[in-house]
Amino acid sequence: MKHDLVLAGLLTASLLYALGLSAIYNPLWVLVMVSTSLGFAIVSVIVAYRRLFFLASEMPHVSFLAVSLGIYISYVLWRGFEIVLSIIVGLGLTYIVGYMIHRRVDPSIATSVFVGSTTSLSVLVAYFVLTRVPVAYDIASLIIGDPLLATYSDVIACVLTTIFALVAFIFTYHEQASIGLDRVAVKIAGVDTRVYDLLAYTLLGVSTVGMLKVTGYIMEHVFILMPPAIAFSLARSYRGAVYTAVLSSLLASLIGLHLSILLNLAPSGMAGLIMLLMYIASLLVKRA
Numbered sequence: 001m002k003h004d005l006v007l008a009g010l011l012t013a014s015l016l017y018a019l020g021l022s023a024i025y026n027p028l029w030v031l032v033m034v035s036t037s038l039g040f041a042i043v044s045v046i047v048a049y050r051r052l053f054f055l056a057s058e059m060p061h062v063s064f065l066a067v068s069l070g071i072y073i074s075y076v077l078w079r080g081f082e083i084v085l086s087i088i089v090g091l092g093l094t095y096i097v098g099y100m101i102h103r104r105v106d107p108s109i110a111t112s113v114f115v116g117s118t119t120s121l122s123v124l125v126a127y128f129v130l131t132r133v134p135v136a137y138d139i140a141s142l143i144i145g146d147p148l149l150a151t152y153s154d155v156i157a158c159v160l161t162t163i164f165a166l167v168a169f170i171f172t173y174h175e176q177a178s179i180g181l182d183r184v185a186v187k188i189a190g191v192d193t194r195v196y197d198l199l200a201y202t203l204l205g206v207s208t209v210g211m212l213k214v215t216g217y218i219m220e221h222v223f224i225l226m227p228p229a230i231a232f233s234l235a236r237s238y239r240g241a242v243y244t245a246v247l248s249s250l251l252a253s254l255i256g257l258h259l260s261i262l263l264n265l266a267p268s269g270m271a272g273l274i275m276l277l278m279y280i281a282s283l284l285v286k287r288a
Contacts, residue, residue, distance in 0.1 A: 008243060010247055010251075011243060011246065011247050011250070014247060014250045014251050014254060015034075015250075017254055018030050018034050018250075018254055021254060021257065021258060025257075025261060026148075028150065028152075028155055029147055029148055029150075029257060029267075030254070030257065031155055031158075031159070032147045032150045032154065032155050032158050032214055033147055033214075033253040033254060033256075033257045033267065033271075034250065034253065034254070035155075035158040035159045035161075035162040036147070036158050036162070036211050036214050036215060036223070036253065037223070037246075037249040037250045037252070037253035037254075037271075038162050038165075038166070038246060038249070038250060039158065039161050039162035039165045039166075039207050039211060040207060040211070040215070040220075040223040040224055040227070040249060041227045041245045041246040041248075041249035041250070042162075042165045042166055042169045042245075042246070043165055043203050043204060043207045043224065044056075044223070044224050044225065044226075044227040044228045044245055044249070045169070045173075045227070045228060045231070045241065045242055045245050046169065046173070046176050046200055046203060047200075047204070047224060047225075047228065048228035048231075048232065048241075048245075049176055049177045049180035049181075050176055050179065050180045050200050051180055052200060052204070053225065054107050054108060054111045055094075055097060055098075055101075055107070055111060055201075055204065056204060056224045056225060057111075057221060057224075057225065058097070058111045058114060058115050058118075059094070059204050059205070059208040059220070059224070060208060060212075060217050060218075060220040060221055061114075061115050061118040061119050061122065062090055062093045062094060062097075062114070062118050062205070062208065062209075063086075063090055063208040063209040063212045063217070063220065064118075064122045064126075064142060064143075064212065064217045065089075065093065065118045065121050065122040065125060066086045066087070066089040066090030066093060066209045067082075067086045067090075067142060067209060067212050067213075068122060068125040068126045068129055068142075069085075069086070069089045069125055070082050070083070070084075070085040070086025070087075070088075070089050070090075070209075071086070071129055071133070072125065072128070072129050072133055073085045073089070075133050083153060083154075083157045083210065086209050086210075086212075087205070087206055087209045087210055089209075090205045090206075090208065090209035091201075091202060091205040091206065091209075093114075093118065093205070094201050094202075094204060094205035095198075095201060095205075096114070097110055097111065097114050097201075098197060098198070098201040100114075102194070102197070141213055141216070142212055142213060142216065142217055143216055143217045143218060144216045144218065144219075144266055144268065144269070145212075145213065145214055145215045145216020145217075145218070145219055145266070145267075145268040146213075146214075146216075146266065146267070146268070147214045147215075147257070147267050147268070148261075148267060150213065150214055154213055154214060157210045157211070158210065158211050158214055160210075161206055161207055161210040161211060164203075164206060165203055165206075165207060168199055168203060172196060172199060173242075175191060175196050176196055176199075176200065177238060178191075179191075179193050179196055179197075208220055208224070214268070215268050216268050218268075219268040219269065219271070219272050222271075222272040222275055222276075223249065223271075223272070223275075226248070226249075226272075226275045226276070226278075226279060227244075227245035227246070227248050227249045227275070228241070228245055229279055229282075230244060230245065230248040230275070230278050230279050230282045231244035231245040231248065233279070233282035233283055233285070233286050234282050234285060234286065248275060248278050249275070251274075251278075252271045252272075252274040252275040252278060253267075253271045255270075255271070255274050256268070256269075256270035256271025256272070256273070256274050257270075257271070259274075
């Protein structure tokens with residue numbers, strides 16, 4: 001209980017730190033970093049408890065292809081709605097992997113095949129869009145990520161994605177954790193696990209596609225996989241794991257943003273480096 005209170009206090013201090021940065025720098029920069037870190041932290045906890053690391057590590061490949069296709073479809077059919085169309089495409093691709101796993105295809109095989117296909121298609125589609133479609137398409141921002149260049153639509157997408165993830169987490173985290181611990185027992189209890197599988201896949205698809213431009217293709221792996229690794233090294237309870245994952249992601253993003261502005265470096269890369277240092281520190285604390 002005392003440990004959870006300490007984490008809650010640190011989380012409050014982090015939010016105050018965010019308010020302080022908002023007073024110094026562009027509030028949109030802080031808002032997009034806070035929403036992104038919170039959104040990915042929440043999704044990462046579900047990924048950890050559902051043991052979906054194999055799928056989470058593949059999702060950046062899906063998101064890059066989805067955004068590339070979304071830009072092209074938007075140019076042809078519905079201009080100005082790149083983010084919405086990208087999310088729709090990303091969800092479709094994610095559900096394909098989920099269906100393969102549901103049909104008892106080995107998860108490692110399903111993701112391996114999908115990584116190969118989506119990576120190849122991403123290169124083809126990105127090249128096609130860059131050479132054939134007369135739209136502003138900054139491929140560097142999708143690969144590296146730059147929250148300092150986020151538009152109002154990017155900020156809105158990040159905030160809405162985080163709200164969706166938070167609401168879904170609040171109402172289903174007990175079931176998601178239970179399915180991860182003992183899926184058979186949950187089925188015997190009469191729970192339709194397919195609904196929660198679909199929700200987990202949806203959260204992964206929406207978060208990785210909706211926030212790709214901010215975090216970048218490369219750093220999405222870090223934001224999804226690192227927070228639970230840190231949390232499970234330090235936390236003593238389920239609630240503590242949630243607090244630790246959110247706190248580590250939020251602090252890394254805020255400190256990364258602050259240092260990147262001072263040192264003129266990439267915010268996402270700096271946040272990822274800080275998260276790595278946090279993980280190393282958590283291992284040292286665990287061994288102490």
